[in-house]
Amino acid sequence: MSDHHYERAVVPASLIETLREKFGDRVSTVQAVLDQHGKDEGWHDASPPDAVVFATSTEEVAETVKLCAAHDVPIVPFGTGSSLEGHVAALRGGICIDVSRMDQILEVNNDDLDCRVQAGVTREQLNEHLRDTGLFFPIDPGANASIGGMTATRASGTNAVRYGTMRDNVLSLTVVTPEGKVIKTAHRARKSSAGYDLTRLFVGSEGTLGVITEIGLKLYGIPEAMSAAVCAFPSVEAAVNTTIMTIQAGIPVARIELLDALQIRAVNNYSKTGYDEKPTLFFEFHGTEAGVKEQAEFVQSVAEEFGGEGFQWATRAEDRNKLWAARHKAYYASLQLEPGKRGMSTDVCVPISRLAEAIMETREDCDASILTCTMVGHVGDGNFHTLILLDPEKPEEVAEAHRLHERMVMRSLRLGGTCTGEHGIGYGKLAFMEAEHGADTIAIMQAIKHAIDPKGLMNPGKLVPGA
Numbered sequence: 106m107s108d109h110h111y112e113r114a115v116v117p118a119s120l121i122e123t124l125r126e127k128f129g130d131r132v133s134t135v136q137a138v139l140d141q142h143g144k145d146e147g148w149h150d151a152s153p154p155d156a157v158v159f160a161t162s163t164e165e166v167a168e169t170v171k172l173c174a175a176h177d178v179p180i181v182p183f184g185t186g187s188s189l190e191g192h193v194a195a196l197r198g199g200i201c202i203d204v205s206r207m208d209q210i211l212e213v214n215n216d217d218l219d220c221r222v223q224a225g226v227t228r229e230q231l232n233e234h235l236r237d238t239g240l241f242f243p244i245d246p247g248a249n250a251s252i253g254g255m256t257a258t259r260a261s262g263t264n265a266v267r268y269g270t271m272r273d274n275v276l277s278l279t280v281v282t283p284e285g286k287v288i289k290t291a292h293r294a295r296k297s298s299a300g301y302d303l304t305r306l307f308v309g310s311e312g313t314l315g316v317i318t319e320i321g322l323k324l325y326g327i328p329e330a331m332s333a334a335v336c337a338f339p340s341v342e343a344a345v346n347t348t349i350m351t352i353q354a355g356i357p358v359a360r361i362e363l364l365d366a367l368q369i370r371a372v373n374n375y376s377k378t379g380y381d382e383k384p385t386l387f388f389e390f391h392g393t394e395a396g397v398k399e400q401a402e403f404v405q406s407v408a409e410e411f412g413g414e415g416f417q418w419a420t421r422a423e424d425r426n427k428l429w430a431a432r433h434k435a436y437y438a439s440l441q442l443e444p445g446k447r448g449m450s451t452d453v454c455v456p457i458s459r460l461a462e463a464i465m466e467t468r469e470d471c472d473a474s475i476l477t478c479t480m481v482g483h484v485g486d487g488n489f490h491t492l493i494l495l496d497p498e499k500p501e502e503v504a505e506a507h508r509l510h511e512r513m514v515m516r517s518l519r520l521g522g523t524c525t526g527e528h529g530i531g532y533g534k535l536a537f538m539e540a541e542h543g544a545d546t547i548a549i550m551q552a553i554k555h556a557i558d559p560k561g562l563m564n565p566g567k568l569v570p571g572a
């Protein structure tokens with residue numbers, strides 16, 4: 106697909122020696138550590154860095170970046186490596202800055218419903234910390250990703266239909282620029298009209314413009330009432346139409362997730378659940394007791410209209426957690442359908458009114474294919490994924506997976522959608538950027554990249570084609 110074979114940069118032994126003098130055994134050149142840092146959870150080829158620095162502070166990140174810049178050595182920031190599009194592969198080698206040890210929650214301001222964390226804090230760690238405050242942070246990519254990585258990929262997940270994505274929930278950032286300066290993009294105010302919105306520029310920049318070291322986030326009060334439900338449908342179309350009508354009616358569902366019949370089979374096998382092997386919606390409602398009841402009754406009546414077969418309720422926290430744990434493991438459940446194969450994850454997102462068309466045509470393509478494909482979707486946002494199982498050693502399977510993927514993306518663009526709702530570009534989706542944005546828009550992205558990172562050292566080969 107995209108040509109990602111780059112010449113590796115020369116990393117002088119003296120640079121690694123200097124880093125060791127400064128950071129001791131927090132600099133690693135052990136092959137297993139390099140391999141782990143050159144590969145994400147997706148199916149793309151790995152490309153290990155030459156060394157990994159485990160930073161513990163903004164100052165250490167800045168020192169490392171300055172040293173790398175002085176030697177023209179590429180830098181790849183790393184959170185937990187759960188991304189899916191080859192994001193962390195060190196395509197030109199260089200130094201990986203792993204921020205996972207920057208795991209301090211720096212402040213929680215209950216009265217303002219916000220907090221500030223270091224980039225290596227994970228979303229589960231943050232919610233565990235917040236448990237007794239009555240607050241929570243809603244964004245939940247399936248993996249226990251770092252807040253820095255989630256910011257850098259503009260991540261979302263099952264709750265985004267109600268609470269938005271990282272774009273909507275990051276208030277401010279501390280960033281180490283490619284020359285090693287430390288900048289802050291904003292203060293704590295909920296809104297500001299003061300100049301270019303650099304916060305939003307760095308959200309979704311995938312490590313190509315700098316290293317994010319601290320993040321200010323919005324928090325939310327834990328709702329008075331929550332309940333989750335599962336409902337099976339006679340067809341994918343019926344489930345999707347239920348979703349569309351729910352969203353168009355303005356029902357503030359907190360989660361509405363589609364799993365097709367094969368995905369449900371995979372989940373049942375993997376998580377030992379007993380759901381009907383039919384296209385299914387998982388719902389969650391947040392609000393007051395009365396509000397939740399009202400939302401649930403409305404959605405139930407819409408589902409019945411489309412042939413939905415009863416709601417299985419999970420009102421106890423323990424049952425809800427089990428349900429969402431099964432949903433979050435859907436990716437690994439699918440991989441187990443054909444052990445040994447890898448999964449190409451697609452991630453299109455379309456306007457809600459076009460969702461039925463996008464999903465039905467995709468399903469037809471998948472049914473006619475030689476490859477096994479499961480489907481899950483954050484359908485309330487018009488976002489869905491097929492996981493296409495393939496053997497990377499078989500060129501005909503790789504070609505077929507690319508064909509299916511390309512058709513999905515082109516269909517999504519035709520319907521006013523995007524090639525990626527939440528996973529990002531990495532190098533895996535680079536080839537679709539021009540089709541989505543057009544050459545003139547890409548030229549502006551290239552100009553921004555060049556202005557901030559003139560030497561092209563930050564995560565080279567990612568996000569912006571030709572930059």
Ligand SMILES: Cc1cc2nc3c(=O)[nH]c(=O)nc-3n(C[C@H](O)[C@H](O)[C@H](O)COP(=O)(O)OP(=O)(O)OC[C@H]3O[C@@H](n4cnc5c(N)ncnc54)[C@H](O)[C@@H]3O)c2cc1C
Pocket residue numbers: 145146181182183184185186187188189192193204224245246247248250251252253254255256257258259260261262263311312313315316317318433436437527528564567
């Ligand atoms: C099972 C599974 C389910 C998933 N479900 C979802 C989902 O529902 N929604 C969703 O959005 N994603 C999902 N993902 C993808 C992934 O979890 C997200 O992309 C996540 O945001 C990546 O965070 P990370 O900490 O693992 O980042 P990494 O993979 O370590 O890095 C991702 C990118 O961000 C850059 N980066 C990391 N940290 C920093 C930093 N501090 N400063 C600057 N750049 C940085 C890296 O260079 C890289 O380009 C899923 C992945 C898996 C494996």
